[in-house]
Amino acid sequence: MIETPRLILRQWLAKDYPHFAEMSTNPQVMAYFPKLLNPSESSAFIDRIKALIEQQGWGFWAVELKENHQFIGFVGLHSQPAQFSFSPCVEVGWRLNEPYWGKGYATEAANAVLAFAFDQLQLDKVVSFTTVENEKSQAVMRKLKMRKITEFQRPVLKPDHPLSWHVLYEISKKEFQSQN
Structure with missing residues (x-):
């Protein structure tokens, strides 16, 4: 468990499933993902x-x-061992329900997750990526002092898919520690 001044990051509980399923059917929340998730897909995601x-x-x-x-x-970390040209890597990522956007929660939680990644896991760097159009997530990456590295096509999406182009950001342990 990780705590911040306003948040608790913890293991998933049974009570989270319906809330996440609701989020996963919200077109605004899922705008930069290939599709909405039905309840069974949402539950399977949580289970994984x-x-x-x-x-x-x-x-x-x-x-x-x-x-x-x-x-x-x-909010948390996910290993990407082979999917990308920049793999292996560990990404920091987030998905919050729409009523909680614009309140600094993603930045607050992701900053605590980066501290965990560098202090506890002893990672040398952490990446983050999103679609080129997702300005809100890119703004969080910049608030975390991550640097834009490149743009790339997501290998799981067809090249002509509207969400295929992504941006890659990263931050090193040294960069993170010098800022905090």
Whole structure:
């Protein structure tokens, strides 16, 4: 578990499933993903990331507000061993429900996750990526002091898919520690 002033990042609970399923059908939340998830796909996603957290002790953690324990989405780390030309790598990523956008929660949680990545996991660098059009996530990356490295085509999407082009950002342990 990771705590920030306003948030708790933790393992997924049964009560999170319906909230995440609702998020996964919201066209605004899923605008930069290839498709909306139906309830069974949403549950399968949680089951996979929950198992990874149990296995390795880290992953895409569920995020809740400290003040009322409301589930608001996920933030965490995910290993990308072979999918990309820049693999192997570990990415920091997030997906929050729409009512919680613009409040600094993604940046707050991702900053704590980066501290975990560099202090506990002793990683040398962490990457993040999103579609070229996703300005809000890129703004979070810049707030985290990550540097834009390149643009690339996502290998799992067809080259003509509207979401195929992505931007890659990264931050090194040294860069992170010098800023914090």
